[in-house]
Amino acid sequence: MASYNPIIVALDVPTGEQAMALARQLAPVVGAFKVGSELFTAAGPEVVRQLRGLGAQVFLDLKFHDIPNTVARAVAAAVRLEVSMLTIHTSGGLAMMKAAEEAARQTALQAGQDRVPLVLGVTVLTSMDTQELARVGVGQSVGHQVERLASLAWEAGLRGLVCSPLELTMLRSMAPRGFQLVTPGIRGPEDALGDQKRVLSAREAMEAGANYLVIGRPICAAPDPRAAAEKILASLN
Template sequence: MAGARRTGLIAALDTADIQEATRWARAVGPHAGAIKLGLEFAYANGLPAVRQVADDAALFLDLKLHDIPNTVAGAMRSLAPVRAAMLTVHASGGRAMIEAARIECDAMPVRPLLLAVTVLTSLDAEALHETGIAGGPRQQVMRLARLALGAGADGLVCSPHEVTMLRDALGAAPVLVVPGVRPAGVEIGDQKRVMTPRQAAAAGADWIVVGRPITRAADPAAAAAAIAAELA
């Protein structure tokens, strides 16, 4: 099943600088299927700048909304003009919150994929235990995945280490977007549950998200091209 999937590259443009983000977006555009802008950029520059930098590229707007259902619904309505291809909420916000987000996504002129973030790739079993969650990342990812998909999410954001487990349990339908991907030999930084692009693709990821190995490379376009070639 995993071998028949085509895995796309999302280039994460994690910066507060509009000029830098624009330069990166233009460089990686021919090689990435989408670009990701997140909290750092959106908070620094606002939603009009998000749309400006994305231009014609498919946009993964990764704001990880997490609040009471009414507030998340209102936030989703505010995001409609951005015309994102993918939007994120935290699965731990619960069923009612995800359902409210789905209703607003369905009402948007350009319907985005609603993705539920399961367990952040910076968290391991010890970090989860500190927050009162027993059983480790895999068990928590599966709990949240079933909850989120049942509430209307189109897919999930998970670490590469949970992709095979989710495919085996949930099948081919959920869109799996996978951060925590690092080319072989690249420093993993603050990520704790990582794989290479080829490994994540083989496991069944629909999209991999790669940031610093592209944007901090001497030649971001070449770095993106190399990852795209590895996926192909």
């Protein structure tokens, strides 16, 4: 990202109008905005273009998971939208991850972009714990499954992962030099957990090795979103 601010605001709202209203308010004090499945389904690629029109960096969080060719084409389309980050599921396998990374590099080169967007692997969703993994047939602890999928991501040539705050220390100790860790599940002591089960505060996550923090409800649902973002940013200094 051009000027380093680790806060990525999750625009988990149902309309493009709501997203842009939040973005205009928050753009001066945060590093980027995350566009996820709800917003992208409602507002489409145009909301990404509008955010880029504000000069904002965009993290497209659609968690692609399909056969390698389909994922490669989806990644290429995302790169052409000039996003800075995008996500794929590491459980899609080695060939799929390699195809995604190669598509990002080739498309950025063809488009004359200065930087290759960061293809982030998603290992285990932060809403899941070991019991939930067992229910879907994964007979390992969350930590073991994250470690296994992370190793596969490094083998595939990915340059970053999305991970829960509680896996940060383990992954930072294992990860190649320069590897980027992007962390959702950020909550303060006064914040409701919602559907997140593995959380830390923003400061704790940064100290554990995060490069970027994805924060939604603690900012967007606050009475004054900009003040909430400024408070979190100040807590990191």
